[in-house]
Amino acid sequence: MRNVLMASAAAMAAEVMTIPLDTAKVRLQIQTVAAGQEPKYKGIFQTMGKVTAEEGPFALWSGLMPGLQRQFINAGLRVGLYVPIRDLICGPLAPGQNPSLLQKVIAGLCSGALGIAVANPTDVVKIRMQAQGRLPVEERPYKGSMDCYSKIISEKGIPGLWVGVFPNMARNAVINSAELASYDQFK
Numbered sequence: 001m002r003n004v005l006m007a008s009a010a011a012m013a014a015e016v017m018t019i020p021l022d023t024a025k026v027r028l029q030i031q032t033v034a035a036g037q038e039p040k041y042k043g044i045f046q047t048m049g050k051v052t053a054e055e056g057p058f059a060l061w062s063g064l065m066p067g068l069q070r071q072f073i074n075a076g077l078r079v080g081l082y083v084p085i086r087d088l089i090c091g092p093l094a095p096g097q098n099p100s101l102l103q104k105v106i107a108g109l110c111s112g113a114l115g116i117a118v119a120n121p122t123d124v125v126k127i128r129m130q131a132q133g134r135l136p137v138e139e140r141p142y143k144g145s146m147d148c149y150s151k152i153i154s155e156k157g158i159p160g161l162w163v164g165v166f167p168n169m170a171r172n173a174v175i176n177s178a179e180l181a182s183y184d185q186f187k
Contacts, residue, residue, distance in 0.1 A: 004076050004079050005076075008075045008079075011074070012072055015070075016064065019061055020048055020061065022063075023062055024044045024047040026131055027130070027134060048060060055133055062132070065144070066125040069122040073119040076115075077114060077115035080111075082108060086104060086107035089106055104184045106177075108173075108176050108181040109174070110173070111176060116165075116169055117165060121152075121161035121162065124152065125149055125161075126145075129142060129148060
């Protein structure tokens with residue numbers, strides 16, 4: 001349990017420090033540029049500077065609350081489920097015997113996919129909160145993360161919170177497997 005809480009706390013601290021970069025990434029990804037016009041955002045640092053100048057420095061932390069929710073849930077589950085899944089895959093082992101690297105990789109894939117499958121709604125809300133910052137304040141559809149969850153559910157139903165879940169699961173499964181299986185292999 002201690003490892004799970006430590007992983008969640010570390011992931012949440014990393015989210016606080018990196019969300020300005022993530023906000024810039026989202027802005028770069030969603031911008032549209034008319035033919036013959038210059039893009040508003042041209043790179044990560046220029047984007048961060050433009051967002052700060054136009055919307056204030058706190059705009060770079062748009063989506064922080066759902067980002068923290070995502071990290072708490074995802075990190076807790078991916079780390080917390082890894083050993084039980086690994087042990088389920090390899091079965092009882094003799095004292096001193098270790099699971100194979102392949103068993104560890106598969107356990108990492110499974111726990112990473114399950115963690116983000118549960119946390120996907122927080123990811124959807126985080127991205128929507130980050131994306132709405134490009135709109136004038138009076139045109140922003142969400143007042144906060146809880147309002148965003150509520151509006152997604154009322155407009156698209158519960159499944160609307162799981163849009164993009166399969167590519168998200170694939171991406172996070174690979175990342176988790178690389179992290180946890182390699183850590184487990186060399187500890």
